[in-house]
Amino acid sequence: MDNSKKLFEGLLKADSIDPSGVSEAERAVFREMLESEKKRMKHLSWLSVGAMWIFAVAIIGLCLYEKIFEALRIPFVVGCFVIMAAMLIVMIRYMPGHNRRLRESGRKIRKLYYLVHGKHRGIPLVGKKDGKRFIYWPRIIMFTAGLWLVMSLGGAGVYYLLCQHWIYSSLPWLHIIYCTLPCLLLVIFVLRDGLKTPLEELVEVKAKSKQSKPGSRPDIWRITMKSRITKLAAAAAVIVAAVLFVPYYFAGRGKIATDPKSQIAAVLRQHGVTSPKELLNSAGSSLGLWSTAHWVAYSDVIVRARLLEIGEFSKWEVTKVLYGNVPSKVINVVNPAPEEETGWIAGIKPVGAERILFLLGDSEPYLPRGIEHGSRYPRELDDVGNEILEVIKSGKYLEVPGDGNSDPRL
């Protein structure tokens, strides 16, 4: 024990103070004070509570106005997300004190983890090397890609739960924006934070001493990637590739097929215009779902595409519907019909989807999934019809010679 410490302890004792610690009574008082402070800290300020109540009431009001509790409406949900995002942005932008506190608190926790465990928490994107800042570009690329993937899968999962179909098939652009924008923003913020962190708090980059052999050729990759612009360009290329690939993979993989039947099948799958119908016997008991049949309509022509459960195309029919009569002509794909029997397809004119759906439904309008009686028919059905017609017209066994305006059968 050094002299100054001895002196101090001696003085404390002479002053009736125990230098080794505190009495149990003092400790009890302090604990009580600590408990009451912890309870006090749990209470939010009246400003925050008020703002939260206003927001909650506004959301409930909107829910009631939009009848969200009766039928989940996607535009409304998207609108809510946009409002929440806007509020967050406003909070971050216009509440610098709050933002600073959050950042400093995070930094303190990271520092504590480092002091206790001797290593850094999380994935450091900026480190120091030879007393200079060093950006871990491979980590940034991996981090961005990983984050994009997580957001993409997570967002798509939530969307599927809400809408019962994948976002890639209907709103790929929204999905790309949703995933890419926050992802890039987050990476930029993390990077900016790392670049502003004091040098002594950064992780030391472990130098991988790769002894270059004398006379060996310089690594082209290293030379190329030395430039910051090249690195940025590479990161951007990877991100763009990921952004383009995922929606294409999920939404348009059916389009990779080149033959008409695969294209029709892809269109059917993509738009989900299917209607499994239940068959009943004469006694009224169910014979099961006719799940292998997929129906698609366009104009006053009905295309019935029958798909096997494994997704293979078995046969399809092109039918002219006239005032409820459904004379159909089955065309075997394997052995296509003669051209003169299908030439009239080129001349068909589009009519409203509503009529087609009515015609398809025999006694009552055919309703695809998610469409209720009395509600507006989606315009997407017209798009489905257009796409299928294009596919049919482009099929080599359905090409129409001449004008092809007349149906030889009618």
Place this chain on the structure above:
Amino acid sequence: MNSGRQLEILVLRCQAGDTDAFEELFKQYQPRLRYYLRRMDKTERNIDDTLQETWLTVLRRISKLKDPKAFTSWLYRIARNKVYGRLRKKQQFVQLPEKELPLEINGDEPGFSADLAGQIHKALDRIQPQHREVLTLCFLENMPYQAIAEIVGCSLGTVKSRIYYAKQSLREEMETPNG
């Protein structure tokens, strides 16, 4: 692990809301703080209240402390402000007798006897308050000059000169036969 780093960890733990860390900090600083406050307020009135107020402020504001290493000077600064605040409105307080709990001083331990400690206290009591304060912080708390300057709220040069004159005053008081 050195004491500076230990203190830093302790303060960071407190900032993260660790109750045990708060208790550890209290245990470590309470005696020293009490001693400092007694030197600051010679009347020794309401020392317990001042201490409690100091710790309450620490609990409420520790999350705002930017540099955990500066905790000691920050704590003493709070205590100093509290005691000065109390001294300013001294007449509003009613003096309560404080319980004195005499502690046994281990006679076997070489160094400083109770008599010597008593002499130092008496001498400290006689010198100027600002000299007493810097001496307490510098020699008893082993604080660097810069930290003392932050606590007492004056420049580094002032602290140095105060310590110089404080040492002279203390020496004179110790050497005085009736002291």
